Structures are given as structure tokens and as C-alpha cells.
Amino acid sequence: MHQFAPVIQAEADSARAAIVAGDGSTAACNKARATAKDNVSSHVHSIITLEREQHVASLVQQGAWLRVANEEDADSYWSSLKFDLPRSTCSFLTRARLNVAPSFTNLHKWGKLSARFTWRHNSVVKALADGLTAAIKDTDKHTEVLCDLAPDSYSSHVDTIPSDILTTNVFPDITVINRSLKRIDIVEITVPFESVESFRNAESRKSTRYASLQNDLAGLGWTVKQHHIAVGSLGMIPKSTSHSLTCLLKQISGCNSNTSSLICKKMAKIALCCSYAVFNRRSDKLWLPPGPTKLFSV
Structure with missing residues (x-):
């Protein structure tokens, strides 16, 4: 007193x-x-x-929830998505926002890490890669989209930087390559838990990770730009992701923001549905996600 x-x-x-x-x-x-x-x-x-x-x-969990609440309210994709979901998925969404869902960090605490989160991540990667491929299909014959989705194993990789361009052991999630212009766009996807800190840390980590690759490619005469695409594990799309994707699509194909919006909505739904699937099998230590050739799609 x-x-x-x-x-x-x-x-x-x-x-x-x-x-x-x-x-x-x-x-x-x-x-x-x-x-x-x-x-x-x-x-x-x-x-x-x-x-x-x-x-x-x-507080770590409650404080993170409060800080991200305002951004979620401002996210039109997330706001429209949450009203168009089954009741059980909405229930999961509510619990997950309190950080009691099986996020990567929580499973690390609980000792239950597995390939199930790679399945979620790769499902989002495939949705984005398919969207980029469709966007350039009829507009640019000199551009190709490569994605790190090996069909045999989640631990295998695909050379998204072709060996005839540069021999490297770094594998970006997606690369958009225009050989006639000697331009490479590196696209890295993360599916973090929805806290402001998680989005910022993921972007910082990815930027640092590919700094040396960008320098090596630039030294060979290539124009290189990195794009960080973050999709929250509950389907939240931060403004930075919408902006990055819109700029990338406009650069490679001249597509407008409508195409970006459609891809963002698809990635958001895939991330949330995969998180819900993982949540439903959280107690089953023997459960394995579908194989690399059976990624989730909508």
C-alpha cells in the first residue's frame, strides 16, 4: 500500500x-x-x-499476443479468412493465438520436433511457386521459377541456384531467374508463430543467411534481389509480405495487386490448415505428415 x-x-x-x-x-x-x-x-x-x-x-506469451493483436486487426486477409472457417478451425485459431499450439518453439520446449513443420513450410512454398509460375507463363519466356522441393525426402534439396551459374551449398526456397537479363530474385519463405518479434527475427535471419550468396552472384555479373515472404502459422500476412510479393510480380510479369492478393490468401489458408492438422495430431508421436509429393493445397 x-x-x-x-x-x-x-x-x-x-x-x-x-x-x-x-x-x-x-x-x-x-x-x-x-x-x-x-x-x-x-x-x-x-x-x-x-x-x-x-x-x-x-510476459512472453501474453505480451506477444497483445503486440500482434493490433497488426492482426489491420490485416485484411486474416480478418476475412477467420470468418470463413469451420468451427473447429476457429477454435484452434483462438487457442493458438494464446501460444498454446504446437509451434516450432513450443515443440522444441516439449521435445517433439518433427518433419511436420517442414510439410507446412513446403506446402506454402509450393503455393507461392505455382502462383509465380502461372504469372510468368504467358508473359516472359526467358524467366524460370525454381523451388527447393525435393520429391524423395524432406531433408533433400534442389539446386535453386543452377550449377552452371554458381556452385553453392545454399538452397533458397525459390529463385526466379531471367538469364537474358542476368537477373535472379531470391525468394525465402518463413512460417513463424505470429508475434511481431518472430516476423522481424525471421527477416533478419534470412537476410544474413543469403548475404554471401548475393555477393558471389553479383561478382559474376548478376543482378540479385532478395524477397522475404513471411506467412504466420495462423494465416496472418504482414504488410511487408504483401508489398514484397506485389513488387516481385510486377517486376517479373507486370501483374497487378489482384494476383498478389489471390496468392496471399491461398498461402494464408494453407498455413492455417496445416497448423490445424499438426495440432490435431499433437499427441501422436508416431504421426508423420504426408510425403513430399503430397503437400497441402487449396
């Missing part, structure tokens, strides 16, 4: 001053005391509310 002492003392002094300045009647004294009591109650309530908000914001 010591943090409230100054407020209580100040209001008591104010009440005494009001009584002295008044006419001395019982009604005036009672009114001064009631006013002081209400003021103390209001100040104490404000202090307690502020302390609670600061405490919640400092």
Missing part, C-alpha cells in the same frame, strides 16, 4: 482544506470527505490498471 500513500495524503490534505474553507456544516464536511474518497479510489484504480498492463506486456 506504500505506493498509494502520497495520493491518500494529498487527498486528505485537500479534504481538510475544503472543510476549513467551507461553512463548517455537516453536509459540507461529508461532501469534502466523499470527494476525497472518490479521488483516492480513481487514482488507485488507475495505478493498478497501469501496473497490470505493464506486467502483461512484459
Whole structure:
């Protein structure tokens, strides 16, 4: 109670001053005391509310949820998606926002890491690769889209940087290559848990990871640009992803934002549905996701 002492003392002094300045009647004294009591109650309530908000914001899970809530409300893709889902999926979405779903970080805590998250990630990669391929199909014969989706194993890789361009052991998720212009667009996809920190950390990590590859390609005369595409595990599409994808599509095919919106909606739904599938089998340690040739699609 010591943090409230100054407020209580100040209001008591104010009440005494009001009584002295008044006419001395019982009604005036009672009114001064009631006013002081209400003021103390209001100040104490404000202090307690502020302390609670600061405490919640400092918590790892609850604080992350509060910070991402505003961004989710501003995300039109996510806002429209959540009203067009089965009841069970919506229930999962609510629990997952509280960070009690089997995210990568949580499974690491619980000791239950598996290929199921690679299945989700690769499903999103395939949706984006298919969208990019369709966009350039009838507009640019010199551009090819390569994606790191090996058909035999989740642990295998595809040379998304062809060996005739550069021999490397780095495998971006998707590359868009125009040999006539000597231009390569590196597209990296992440499906993190939906916290502001997760999106920022993923983008920073990917940028650092491919810095040396970009320098090597630039040294060979190639124009290289990296695009980070983040899709939240619950289907949230941050504004940075929409902007990056729109710019990429406009550059490689001249497509407008409508094409970008359609691809974003498809990736969002795939990420959420895959997360829900993983959630439903969270207690089954023996469950394996469908093979690399049976990625989820909508």
C-alpha cells in the first residue's frame, strides 16, 4: 500500500482544506470527505490498471499476443479468412493465438520436433511457386521459377541456384531467374508463430543467411534481389509480405495487386490448415505428415 500513500495524503490534505474553507456544516464536511474518497479510489484504480498492463506486456506469451493483436486487426486477409472457417478451425485459431499450439518453439520446449513443420513450410512454398509460375507463363519466356522441393525426402534439396551459374551449398526456397537479363530474385519463405518479434527475427535471419550468396552472384555479373515472404502459422500476412510479393510480380510479369492478393490468401489458408492438422495430431508421436509429393493445397 506504500505506493498509494502520497495520493491518500494529498487527498486528505485537500479534504481538510475544503472543510476549513467551507461553512463548517455537516453536509459540507461529508461532501469534502466523499470527494476525497472518490479521488483516492480513481487514482488507485488507475495505478493498478497501469501496473497490470505493464506486467502483461512484459510476459512472453501474453505480451506477444497483445503486440500482434493490433497488426492482426489491420490485416485484411486474416480478418476475412477467420470468418470463413469451420468451427473447429476457429477454435484452434483462438487457442493458438494464446501460444498454446504446437509451434516450432513450443515443440522444441516439449521435445517433439518433427518433419511436420517442414510439410507446412513446403506446402506454402509450393503455393507461392505455382502462383509465380502461372504469372510468368504467358508473359516472359526467358524467366524460370525454381523451388527447393525435393520429391524423395524432406531433408533433400534442389539446386535453386543452377550449377552452371554458381556452385553453392545454399538452397533458397525459390529463385526466379531471367538469364537474358542476368537477373535472379531470391525468394525465402518463413512460417513463424505470429508475434511481431518472430516476423522481424525471421527477416533478419534470412537476410544474413543469403548475404554471401548475393555477393558471389553479383561478382559474376548478376543482378540479385532478395524477397522475404513471411506467412504466420495462423494465416496472418504482414504488410511487408504483401508489398514484397506485389513488387516481385510486377517486376517479373507486370501483374497487378489482384494476383498478389489471390496468392496471399491461398498461402494464408494453407498455413492455417496445416497448423490445424499438426495440432490435431499433437499427441501422436508416431504421426508423420504426408510425403513430399503430397503437400497441402487449396
